[in-house]
Amino acid sequence: MVAVVGSGHLDHDPVVEVQGGVALPAFDQPERINAVLEGLIGADIRLTGPESHGDEPILAVHAAGLLEFLREGWGSLAPHRPPSSPLVFGDTFAHERLRVGLGPDARSADGVAGMGWWCFDTITGLGPGTPRAACEAVDVALTAAGFAEQDGAALALTRPPGHHVSRDLFGGGCYLNNAAIAAERLSHERTRRVAVLDLDFHHGNGTQSIFYERPDVLYASLHGAPETNFPFHVGFAEERGTGAGEGANLNLVLPDAADGSAFLRLLDQAIDAVRRHAPRALVVSLGLDVVAEDPSSDARVERDALTVAGQATGALRLPTLIVLEGGYAMSRLGADLRAWLEGFRAARQP
Ligand code: SP5
Numbered sequence: 001m002v003a004v005v006g007s008g009h010l011d012h013d014p015v016v017e018v019q020g021g022v023a024l025p026a027f028d029q030p031e032r033i034n035a036v037l038e039g040l041i042g043a044d045i046r047l048t049g050p051e052s053h054g055d056e057p058i059l060a061v062h063a064a065g066l067l068e069f070l071r072e073g074w075g076s077l078a079p080h081r082p083p084s085s086p087l088v089f090g091d092t093f094a095h096e097r098l099r100v101g102l103g104p105d106a107r108s109a110d111g112v113a114g115m116g117w118w119c120f121d122t123i124t125g126l127g128p129g130t131p132r133a134a135c136e137a138v139d140v141a142l143t144a145a146g147f148a149e150q151d152g153a154a155l156a157l158t159r160p161p162g163h164h165v166s167r168d169l170f171g172g173g174c175y176l177n178n179a180a181i182a183a184e185r186l187s188h189e190r191t192r193r194v195a196v197l198d199l200d201f202h203h204g205n206g207t208q209s210i211f212y213e214r215p216d217v218l219y220a221s222l223h224g225a226p227e228t229n230f231p232f233h234v235g236f237a238e239e240r241g242t243g244a245g246e247g248a249n250l251n252l253v254l255p256d257a258a259d260g261s262a263f264l265r266l267l268d269q270a271i272d273a274v275r276r277h278a279p280r281a282l283v284v285s286l287g288l289d290v291v292a293e294d295p296s297s298d299a300r301v302e303r304d305a306l307t308v309a310g311q312a313t314g315a316l317r318l319p320t321l322i323v324l325e326g327g328y329a330m331s332r333l334g335a336d337l338r339a340w341l342e343g344f345r346a347a348r349q350p
């Protein structure tokens with residue numbers, strides 16, 4: 001199996017994130033990809049670099065203004081900030097209730113105001129190397145999508161992750177939705193059905209939003225309860241898609257402190273939904289943040305259960321693109337990915 005990995009992600013060093021008003025060391029450390037790679041040593045995986053795919057596949061999913069802001073935002077803000085300041089965060093966010101009855105506002109999309117227009121949280125700062133890293137992550141996903149079609153499966157070692165980004169709003173440590181952009185590509189202009197299976201602990205609000213009206217792209221996710229877990233406010237079981245897309249969105253909410261058996265029970269339901277959807281390709285948003293040592297989640301899925309999860313996914317025997325999302329327990333990331341892949345590949349032995 002091929003794994004696609006780049007080095008541009010090293011330019012993205014988010015340093016801090018603000019959680020509940022507390023500035024913490026950022027979870028998405030540049031060393032994450034090396035930690036993952038260590039787990040792949042000796043695993044019969046061929047590493048290759050990303051090919052450039054240009055802006056077109058990004059603009060098939062995201063608003064042009066969002067991409068433009070990512071590219072220009074830091075440069076326009078830097079002159080107004082102390083040299084020691086590594087990142088820009090929003091001060092206020094363009095909350096829908098802020099301008100109720102006042103008509104739409106499209107005037108505040110630049111500078112610090114732009115962070116509050118295009119970004120939804122205080123987790124996600126914009127630094128000088130962020131745009132390059134985010135665009136390279138998209139190329140990593142698209143390059144791996146090509147290998148998935150050619151070889152039956154491929155792995156995209158994407159960083160920063162992407163599943164929290166909708167058409168025109170980024171957050172959750174994500175800037176462009178790698179998995180959604182790849183899924184759109186695999187749909188070949190909506191002529192092939194695709195399923196996205198999101199196994200990250202956090203709800204992929206961005207991917208859900210992008211495909212919410214689409215009957216041809218199923219989004220199925222396992223995640224922590226929206227009442228108490230990031231991204232909050234979204235990811236409820238009642239969200240089932242809208243219009244022609246009704247029924248093509250499945251949110252499966254994990255119990256508190258979910259262990260492997262709880263996780264695998266819900267995974268069975270997601271896998272059944274994927275099977276019923278009868279897709280031509282599968283995109284797995286693979287977060288490794290469901291394990292006990294992960295600082296961003298309260299789940300405690302055991303490594304053996306990750307292998308079973310990989311097996312269940314592999315048993316679908318679909319052309320599969322595996323896209324890395326979250327996972328912040330640095331000391332075990334590699335072994336966890338390897339365990340998941342072992343299950344996935346075992347299920348696909350001829
Ligand atoms: C891609 C991805 O995994 N993004 C998620 C970013 C969420 N970061 C905030 C997590 C907040 C966790 N706070 C409490 C943890 C309790 N142990």
Ligand code: ZN
Nearest residue numbers: 200201202326
């Ligand atoms: Zn996550």
